[in-house]
Amino acid sequence: MSDLPRRIDIVEEGPREGFQIEQNPIPTARKIALIDALSQTGVKHIQTVSFVNPKRVPGMADAEAVVSGITRVPGVAYSALWFNERGLRQALAAGFLEVEGKITLQPSDAFLQSNLNRTPEQHIATIHALIKTCKTIGVPVCRASIGTAFGCNFQGDIPTETIVRLAGDILDIAAEYELTMETISLADTMAWGTPESVKRTIGAVRDKFPDVRLALHLHDTRGLGIANAYAGLEMGIDRFDSSIAGLGGCPFAKHAGAAGNVATEDLVFLCEEMGIATGIDLEAMIDAARLAESVVGHPVPGCVGKGGSLSAIRKRLSAAA
Amino acid sequence: MSDLPRRIDIVEEGPREGFQIEQNPIPTARKIALIDALSQTGVKHIQTVSFVNPKRVPGMADAEAVVSGITRVPGVAYSALWFNERGLRQALAAGFLEVEGKITLQPSDAFLQSNLNRTPEQHIATIHALIKTCKTIGVPVCRASIGTAFGCNFQGDIPTETIVRLAGDILDIAAEYELTMETISLADTMAWGTPESVKRTIGAVRDKFPDVRLALHLHDTRGLGIANAYAGLEMGIDRFDSSIAGLGGCPFAKHAGAAGNVATEDLVFLCEEMGIATGIDLEAMIDAARLAESVVGHPVPGCVGKGGSLSAIRKRLSAAA
16 A cells, blocks of 8 residues: 555745746746746745856846745745755845755765766765855855765766665754754756656665655656656655746756656645645646746646646536536 | 556657657658658557548548558567548458557546537447447447546546546446457546546546556657656556657647657667666667658657667767776
8 A cells, every 4th residue: 555645745846947047038027927927826935046156157146136026825835946055145134035955965976976076975075065154154054965866977877775874864964963954855856767766766765764755856858757657656755846847957967858846836736636745726827837838938748837736626517517 | 666668669659649640741751651651660569540531620531541551570569540430441441550459538528529419328329330330340449548647628627536537437338348348548638637647547547447557659749758657657557659750749639839749769768777677779769760760851749859868878888988
């Protein structure tokens, strides 16, 4: 028997994922409009922008303007991505963003070398430096992530035991600084995971560290995103990242066909139809998905925005009966 | 624990599904080219065309020319869809098509009325007439299908017990004519199914009729197609319909956003990556998916055609190592 959770938390990453990768410039007001629409859906966490070098990520050049233009909805936590102290200070300067440090480990030495030009030892050193900076500034460090947890375009398949070892490394580092890790997220950054490898990896990490809450961050490049999410649900996973309309791609994968995260509206549909509460109004999320498609100006991967919900049909049928 | 099969059979329905619904005319030679490409993938069943009224389905006006132009590959069964004796005789006239009668029941009275203008009693009468015609001509009747098995845009949710009852009806009719049903296919014609309802329905039918081989025909309108296929695999289902590149739609759903079957290349990727043999060369199927996209001339839903396989990356990495 499966062990479906009764409710899940969804972290909406579409604005940040989408705006960083779209080729055509998107007006700041349109970015704000999408974030504001998402704020009305019931989703409780929205990752809005990245504070990064605008020369490297031109789509984030207006990050401060986007953040300052948001119509904040009480109960919604807005966050931003950042990778260094400069970005961290920009996030803090916004005044209302949920700012947290995150421990991110990579099982793929080839990826570290190729994309970050770091040895594993150098990468660990940056983690320690980050934690120290956060401690100095008073920023909590309570989440961790393991990238390319199911496979990597630069390294190939990732053994399950490597992920278990990295989860242990995260907890060791956390203990060293007396930090409590609220979640460890397993990221299928390059879409190598299958439902079976998702289950196997979650099972192995949980066997070793039964008290850690695991989360999933799933890219949909090979069409298994929602099936992998379902496998996670079967294992009781109750926290997922997703992206409105499936916006995004993987800037790290060096892979033209790389797709974004699983589409939020499809994930919400999956869950709500199976009786798993998301706290999200699917119809409002479908409206946001359609807005997202209009904002980026090209077809998006999400399906329920095109196909529509079932509750709309049920309502029509019951009104006619 | 799940009960994954060791191997599955895939029935490729893309040519028939796709050609019947595309708005722009496709040259006969291009249709033949796609079927010929599919013949080289290792897939063992290809549904090629429908023999139907060309006034109602203009895309099938050249069905006879398509079929006669196929370069047949030994070991591949080519079939066609037909709905009446005229179509049946056209299929037989081709000389090499696998021609079978099929018992198709519908749980939705509203659908029967709306789309076929039949009462349930009238529909059952057409089934008996079809079986008698097949017996007279010497055409086997060995498969059955239950349409809209998980929900219907005209009727709403379909109770599991209704599907169990219809499976019993099929077996009763088969017994009456001394027919052996090789498979009963559960069709999610209008994409109402979820992984949980797929499992629940399969479980209920199998509890009552443990000796019947069940198959799944899954549309992907709401993005759950591959997750539903995985749920079927977890229940040991080993026969699936699918459609190259996700070609198609649902002409019966009266639903503009309706999508085709799950994409064959995505289903093959799912299975092969989990160690379930399909007998299909994924790289050849990806080539066929790219050809299908070029034949229909617009973006298609299938993902692995864009994202690429993992075996290609593994091969490159191991050559570099």
